[in-house]
Amino acid sequence: MASESQRAIEAILMVADHPIEAGLLAQVLEVSPSRVEELCAELRASYEADDRGFSIVRVAGGYRYQSHPDLAPYVERFVLEGRHARLSAAALETLAIVAYKQPISRAQVSAIRGVSADGVLRTLEQRGYVAEVGRDPGPGQAVLYGTTGALLERLGLDSLAQLPPLGQFVPGPEVVEALERGLRADAAARPGGSADPAAGGDALSAGPLDDSDG
Amino acid sequence: MASESQRAIEAILMVADHPIEAGLLAQVLEVSPSRVEELCAELRASYEADDRGFSIVRVAGGYRYQSHPDLAPYVERFVLEGRHARLSAAALETLAIVAYKQPISRAQVSAIRGVSADGVLRTLEQRGYVAEVGRDPGPGQAVLYGTTGALLERLGLDSLAQLPPLGQFVPGPEVVEALERGLRADAAARPGGSADPAAGGDALSAGPLDDSDG
Amino acid sequence: MPYTVSTPVFEGPFDLLLQLITREQVDLWEVSLSAIVDGYVATLESIQAGLDLETATEFLLIAAVLLEIKTRRLLPGPDDVELDEELALWEERDLLLARLLECKTFKDAAGALTRMMDNAGRSYARTAGLEERFAGLAPDPLEGVTAERLRDALQLALTPRPRPRVDLDHVAPVRVSVADAVAELVEELPRVGRITFGRLTAALGERLEVIVRFLAVLELCKQGRLEIEQAGNFADLHLRWIGGGGDGGAGPDLALEEYAG
Numbered sequence: 123m124a125s126e127s128q129r130a131i132e133a134i135l136m137v138a139d140h141p142i143e144a145g146l147l148a149q150v151l152e153v154s155p156s157r158v159e160e161l162c163a164e165l166r167a168s169y170e171a172d173d174r175g176f177s178i179v180r181v182a183g184g185y186r187y188q189s190h191p192d193l194a195p196y197v198e199r200f201v202l203e204g205r206h207a208r209l210s211a212a213a214l215e216t217l218a219i220v221a222y223k224q225p226i227s228r229a230q231v232s233a234i235r236g237v238s239a240d241g242v243l244r245t246l247e248q249r250g251y252v253a254e255v256g257r258d259p260g261p262g263q264a265v266l267y268g269t270t271g272a273l274l275e276r277l278g279l280d281s282l283a284q285l286p287p288l289g290q291f292v293p294g295p296e297v298v299e300a301l302e303r304g305l306r307a308d309a310a311a312r313p314g315g316s317a318d319p320a321a322g323g324d325a326l327s328a329g330p331l332d333d334s335d336g
Numbered sequence: 337m338a339s340e341s342q343r344a345i346e347a348i349l350m351v352a353d354h355p356i357e358a359g360l361l362a363q364v365l366e367v368s369p370s371r372v373e374e375l376c377a378e379l380r381a382s383y384e385a386d387d388r389g390f391s392i393v394r395v396a397g398g399y400r401y402q403s404h405p406d407l408a409p410y411v412e413r414f415v416l417e418g419r420h421a422r423l424s425a426a427a428l429e430t431l432a433i434v435a436y437k438q439p440i441s442r443a444q445v446s447a448i449r450g451v452s453a454d455g456v457l458r459t460l461e462q463r464g465y466v467a468e469v470g471r472d473p474g475p476g477q478a479v480l481y482g483t484t485g486a487l488l489e490r491l492g493l494d495s496l497a498q499l500p501p502l503g504q505f506v507p508g509p510e511v512v513e514a515l516e517r518g519l520r521a522d523a524a525a526r527p528g529g530s531a532d533p534a535a536g537g538d539a540l541s542a543g544p545l546d547d548s549d550g
Numbered sequence: 551m552p553y554t555v556s557t558p559v560f561e562g563p564f565d566l567l568l569q570l571i572t573r574e575q576v577d578l579w580e581v582s583l584s585a586i587v588d589g590y591v592a593t594l595e596s597i598q599a600g601l602d603l604e605t606a607t608e609f610l611l612i613a614a615v616l617l618e619i620k621t622r623r624l625l626p627g628p629d630d631v632e633l634d635e636e637l638a639l640w641e642e643r644d645l646l647l648a649r650l651l652e653c654k655t656f657k658d659a660a661g662a663l664t665r666m667m668d669n670a671g672r673s674y675a676r677t678a679g680l681e682e683r684f685a686g687l688a689p690d691p692l693e694g695v696t697a698e699r700l701r702d703a704l705q706l707a708l709t710p711r712p713r714p715r716v717d718l719d720h721v722a723p724v725r726v727s728v729a730d731a732v733a734e735l736v737e738e739l740p741r742v743g744r745i746t747f748g749r750l751t752a753a754l755g756e757r758l759e760v761i762v763r764f765l766a767v768l769e770l771c772k773q774g775r776l777e778i779e780q781a782g783n784f785a786d787l788h789l790r791w792i793g794g795g796g797d798g799g800a801g802p803d804l805a806l807e808e809y810a811g
Binding site: 352435507512516 | 564565568647649650651652653654655656657658659660661662663664666667669670671672673674675676677678679680681684
Binding site: 129138196 | 350
């Protein structure tokens, strides 16, 4: 049977989206960092004994769950057949905001879009189109985001200066609606796109962590 | 010992960032969707037997890993900002109306609540729990709203069909009687007036209540 | 009589009425007429900041129905009551009852949603996403995205969402508050000095907007800043600014032309 501390480590690593340092786990669990290391090693051994499809590994100075290397072929097929194909309308809007308004903080992006941009930014970061480019000098020192060389390359641009200028006028509601319809149609065309009204939210912003207001 | 298929499901769900439909898992594993459901149920049972700090659940039409509810205190210490912000009473009522009556227009929501629903609907839309799902075909083409997959995830439900039937919440006879008493015009004292105290029953059945779980 | 409507969680007229009847366990008809009116007025005042016209009219409607029911009770005998009126009253009452029941139903449904959310909220989802070693495999999500599309997306993000076309429903919310209308009138009226109500509202398309203006006029009249004259029943109202701001006597005609233009 797993101990409370082991279970807590499992729960925390399960919801973390980046490697967690032993020191941080130790703090939350109120045990020593070396005890955390022992516990993680025990968990790892027990997953191995149970022949699980995942493992706890230590990367970049922290612990995280990852898929077992044995199963890479399945994961690869999942990635290829899965729904990661295209950016949703929400992701495209977020990317556009970062491209034109960089450097920009997560909170500023959310303010423009009117919804939390966390999940979308994380995805764009994972894809290498967006990266941290600095810290806001003000209080809080928010992370500032900008676009990468990979994005320019992908768009066939030499520099950000080549981004098409914004229109002088704000488009009328009909234009906006037409644009919106277009973007929606794109989003809906993705495999696994939600035709079900019950799943009408866009896939990216509808992530389960969306509750965080920032 | 875990089967290859079980291990593959574990590996795939480990790298997913949203609930994965049984159909997609079935495609990758080359088994039937019902087999996927069995495998996931077995995994779930084995995590429970091993007293793990996480579980596999089915929400919003797909499977995902999540932390065990027991360990919420640890996870919340880790996430600090408390991701699951609570909704106001007004937002919850509006959400209930949209959930049971969708697709529904803003004006219809307002009519049921007796107060303007604009602000609340906007909040729910920003949270990603409610989205435009279409237009009323009638004159005016009012925007129609429905609930999203993100709401199902937040509720921990697989589909809208799992919502408790609305009929369950129709007030019992005591409440109806109390309301009737409250609104009684004492017409009983007057011959000729429609003094039938059961008139309220007509109102109930003639009212816009709808038991369908829509 | 322990009768209060100043509850902190008040959520509109139905909510208030539900509380009065169910939670407070009072027989509404044992409460004095003035207590009901006072209750409504107090509530209206307490929520003035966020009060929209629709809510206010809903209040008035419910208050009117309650008062009518109550007066009926106080008036003697059925002989002086038209049958049609009597039926209309019952219809109103049944409608109100049906709406209250519906409101209560969804309140309880909301309670169930809350419990479900509280339970589900104790678990947190894994959202880690792909490990780096698989990242290169996923098809390029920017497939087909051009710089122009990026610009269009930004335009869209920066543009206020289009207001839905006017809901033809007569209960379509019109977002004008009486306070806003008062502020407008305080700015306009000193300039024009005198104007008829018909003229003042000639440019307004929505009937609700006219009603809001009317309420604003009454409010200013109550404050003693405006005089209202009416030659006879249904004649146009003549408004004259008398308090604060501009000099109502100086060249009102000129100003009036300006306004009409």
